[in-house]
Amino acid sequence: MAKDQYLVIGGSGFLGRHIVDQLRARGDSVSIFDIVQRYHDVPFFSGDITDESAIASALKQSGTTCIIHTASPPAGLTDGSIYMKVNVDGTRAVIDAAIACGVRKLVFTSSAGVIFNGTDIIDVDERLPYPDVPLDAYNDSKAKAEALVIASNGKGGLLTVALRPAGIFGPGDRQCMSGLYQVYENNQTHFQIGDNTNMMDWTYVGNVAKAHLLAADKLDLPPPAPPLSTLGKAPLSVEEVPPLSEAEKALVNTPLSTVDVTTGHFKIPTSNARPLGPYVTRPENGDELEANWEQGSAESSGRPVGRTRFDQLSEAGIARSKLHDPEQNPLQVAGQIFFITNGEPTYFWDMPRAVYQQLDQHFPGHRKPRSTIKMPKTIGLAAATGSEWFSWLTGRTATFTRFKVSFSCASKWHNIEKARRILGYEPDVGIQEGVEKMVETPAYILAFQFSSWYPTFSDASIKSTIIRPLSGEFKEYLESDSVFVPVGSEDVPPESTLLDDEDEDEEAGPSYAFPELDTKIRECVQEYGAVFPKLNFTSPRDASWLLPAGSPLKCTAPADVYMLLKSSDFVSNDLSEESVFEHCDDPDPHAGGGSPPPSEYALELVLRKWYSVNPSREMRCFVRAGRLVGISQRDTNHYDFLMELETQDKIVQTIQKFWEDKILPRWKGRQDYIFDFLLTRDLSRGHIIDFNPYSPRTDSFLFSFEELRELAQSDPSKSTALPEFRYIDSQAHPAASRNAPIHQHNMVPFEALQMSSGQHIEGFAEMWKNEQRAIEESDKSRKTLDSVLFDLLRNLNARVGRGCVGVARAHDCETLGVLVEDDITLVLDELALLVDTVDLGPSSGTAFVGETVTSDLLFKAAEASHL
Template sequence: MSSQERWCVVTGGRGFAARHLVEMLISYEMYCVRIADLAPSIRLEQYEEEGPLGKALKVGRAQYVSADLRDKTQVLKAFQGAEVVFHMAAPDSSINNYNLQRSVNVEGTKNVIESCVALQVNRLIYTSSPSVVFDGVHGIINGDESLSYPVKHNDFYSATKAEGEALVLKANGEKGLLTCCIRPSSIFGPGDRLLVPSLVTAARAGKSKFIIGDGNNMYDFTYVGNVAHAHICAERALASKGPVAEKASGQAYFITNMEPIKFWDFMSIILEGLGYERPRIKIPAVVMMPIAHLVEFIYRILAPYGMKVPQLTPSRIRLLSCDRTFSCSKAVDRLGYSPIVSLQEGLEKTIESYSHLRAEQQPRKDRQSKIHRYLGGGRVADVLLWKDEKQSLATILILLAFYYNFVASGYSMIATICKLFLLVAVFLYIHANLPERIFGCTIEKVPVSAFHCSVEKTNRAALSVVTQWNTAVDVFKTLCRGGDWMLFLKVAVALVIVGLLSAISFQRLYLSGILIMFSAFYIYDKKEDEIDGIISRITNSRSTPKSE
């Protein structure tokens, strides 16, 4: 088919899946391709300059137009003379911001539909998501298009994508416009800037060892080339006219590689292919949820100061621990879709394309972090910063056991101390009477010296107490002399904070302390430079005088 004077538009044309669709359209010579995206101009990667896209731009078979879907005037300009629109633009799904998601996925989609109708565009193919039928609670096994939208979605991205999809399906047949929606499941492949890079970042930080949930949840992944192929299948079906177009239009279609796999097996293949350790430590999703909520709360506060979108969010925890497989029978029947790249071949291509992220090519971070040094750089620091996952988990379990047996028990302070000493005495007595070896394992005895306090240690402890006392006395002397308002402010703020903390029950304070110690320190350890940069920007913005 000649593409002479026949144009199609790809919104969000510089996105991951959209780039592959653009190249496929150009390679098939079906249409001249107009790429619409937010950037003021197009910047090609080296491989793109030398490939079909670069050549097409040079000879005029491809164009780039800067367009914000939220501005209808810009949308109308981008769609001029187009026969087909592939609407693939959407914000980052990990940004759980309602106003942003709605402005693009709903209001922007309205502008796309109205512009297609006004300019008599023949066909509109909308890139939706399987998440439009996912409530974040119940897993989906071999789900088909009969599934309805849930009352409450997993996040704002899913909710607004569902609204946008409904608008596109409703517009089918309006003044000759034929529409359909494609729901590709978990896209992967070369050029992905989210899945593989985030996996490698986690592996470099030692976080790829963890499996969230039981590790048996099944998933459907879709190679990005198959996603592009599905869009073309949909366009060809709508262009066929007659019974084929009538049967295909006004419908939504799940698109997968049609090869379900355990989610964590898929991740392991990629990690091991790049030379990293596969996940092996299972953590229940209910344990991760409070931490994820805390991370999301921190992000909401610090996002205006440049904090990047966190990978650990409540919606993502649900996605990582649930079953999500879908049937492609409807797409096969009505669109003629079938995968052109197998799951194994897709994984091989993906791993090969990220050879620069292989473990042996990554620089090693040998220096200790700032927070590690502040925590003493010893065993306590290693436990709080999750350097040894087993010790950290064991410590949390011990602290929680202490909480339920002593803090939350309602005993008086004296009764609690007596109970604690009794527990220690029973443990030491049993431990002392154990044989030196059990089932081939050596039992290390607790030496008496572990309880002995030397004169040197006693002197140091006493000196530390006296030093702190003298420091406090010096502070009060300075306050008595007056003049140092900054010192007064520090003391006042410290006393207010202590007063507020004292109003909180010890039980809540204890649990909050555990959560903060094992999450806040760890987050700062991994995001030290980023958090320091945010703090620096906040400080500078407050200290910089406003111009008159």
């Protein structure tokens, strides 16, 4: 079956961008229809969603077979008419354009709020009707648009499905997070309305995006049994409906495990988290409940297969659904509605408190401790009524309303069993991890650039000099494709390790010069003897493969520094704010407190005093929730001495003591981070190499982040083994014997890693040697041809009595002088014979000559023949 071509309407928005990312990650072809272009490497169509012709044009040009429609104005706007225009009229235009263009699939993003009627919503499923009286314009418009989508299923060959996510949050969120940032910035986090016993669903944006892809993939699958309309005689009652087929039984009766992403293993990180519900008096089985909360329980590992007749997935419930709509099977995807949540309802106020606690780690000392001020719901409603009256009298927009009070005090959680069984949906990212990802702000990332942490730890790290800011021209130089050194930096001392004095070829390209930077680099070299460069976050360690083994990364001149940075793929991460702040909340100063403006990021060059480092003594250390939980060997090669238990104990003790004495007192407010540590020869001391964000962007080497999280969640009183030390125990270890890009220790170019995928190091080394032999043989052929051409030119000079004075090689000649026509003809004939007789390998002789030393010669000879 041919793969779908996707058009994501609203692909530049919060959810849309995550859907686009997931589609691209799995290799799908995707285009975007929106009014703002954020991707410049994805086909983009700009237009008004209410303009059917603009949508149809985008569908035809992109060849779309599946539309994912996520576009919508944010909730909370005062002008309700915009919701009807965009959500209702716009969705109608999308449907009409899709049918007219023959599109097969339409996945629509609805909202769980379409069924909220102001009362508690507790474990409800998709059968709950829309409220008789809508409470707000946003959800009313979403309900109307959802109804249009479902009603259009099957028209003109179009298959449709609607998803109802609840409480979407995650990186890039401008709605939930902007308000929480403002509350945090104003130090108003101690207010609470209600008693916080109401539960609410939240859903990580990546989980919602995953659900959209699942729905699109399964939208055209046949139902597990034919709809009733295909029967000869339509049944009139539940009893007359045929029994479930085997496929239907398997779909609804297979036991499901609990949604165990966060609940059952990890508390939401707030002091108000409670196991299995609020209580005033501790129940008799409190110990058992708390044990289940911490460790999970086999007794809760799966929903009972037995169902009541009121369950929508019971046989009676399915029969009623079939009678209600004989044209489709309720267990198919097309024409259905699905709730999408994280499957872990959370006490309403615990969620923002989890965010505040995470922000505390990024902004230590900002929030002052205060006792919680609790406002009863009745008083909150009265105050909101007064606020609305005052706003009406003054003509202002009410920000504190009765709807918001009711919303914050009502339970709103939904049953997602239908999505789990029919779509195969399971949330991948839990609330705790999702909060951490969402609160990974640019300010948090900037705390780990070298100039941020080095002043605090300069006495515990390698002596270094920071050159900041760097010019835009220097950034442009590093981003350019060609490898060349700036003018004025090439006068290097004899011991320079990077430049090859024998290579006299100069690469064409723009000319750069950085005299002031050259001077600063030379001053550092004079002070330190030699330096090792890095940028804000990243060092060019991946370039060490091309340097002499005896002095890796050693720079003794400006040209060395430039060539090392230019040869590295790793340092490119520091050149653009987009890559530096990837996965962060948008670095917009107007999005709320906590997100700094992008202008705070400035490229910096760090020159560290160079000395020979034994990679076997480099360790990566992981601090999670204020605890040193893991230590990993950083250079993932096998070292025999690390196998000794006494050595392992000494390494752990040295790093633990250093962390407790040097790092912990200075970074008390920072709970999660990763640092690299270099041990001395006797393993009794050491110093800091670098700090890194606790984030998937940082290589976790011999741990996974899931394993680190489990270590951090373990009982401190029982965790005598922390920090856990991991090392390469043999040459056969997966990290030591394979070129996995996750272990970037092999120090070869990324392209070489790709070429060697699936091969052992030994096999890759042999392949590399063979390539080098081939290059050397080719070079020999080039040199032979070069010498023959030189002899030919010398003979020509002898014939005409003039030529190139001081010529060392044929292509060094500036001019051939005025040559007689007969001699030129003779030379060209000899050149043609030479091309025919010299063995040039698989390339044609003409192409080889044209690409090497003879190109200039032939041009000048031809030019001279016209004189």
